[in-house]
Amino acid sequence: MRPPPPEWLIQHGLSRMNVDAVHTEECWTAAASGRCRPATRQQAIEALRRQVPACVHCRPDTALGILD
Structure with a gap:
C-alpha cells in the first residue's frame, strides 16, 4: 500500500541547494518540473516565511x- 501523496511540495533549482518555489500537491507545474520534493505543512510555511x-x-x- 502506498502512502498518501504529500499536500505540499518544494521545488528545487538545478542545484539542490536552491529552493525555487512552494506548491500544493495538485499543481500541474510542480509535476511538470520534476524537481519537487515532498514537504510537511510546517516546512512549506517556513519556506514561504523565508x-x-x-x-x-x-x-x-x-x-x-499566509498572505502579505
Missing part, C-alpha cells in the same frame, strides 16, 4: 493562510 516564492498557479500561500 521569502521562497509561492507558485502563481496553485497559490500555496492562500491555501496555508
Whole structure:
C-alpha cells in the first residue's frame, strides 16, 4: 500500500541547494518540473516565511493562510 501523496511540495533549482518555489500537491507545474520534493505543512510555511516564492498557479500561500 502506498502512502498518501504529500499536500505540499518544494521545488528545487538545478542545484539542490536552491529552493525555487512552494506548491500544493495538485499543481500541474510542480509535476511538470520534476524537481519537487515532498514537504510537511510546517516546512512549506517556513519556506514561504523565508521569502521562497509561492507558485502563481496553485497559490500555496492562500491555501496555508499566509498572505502579505
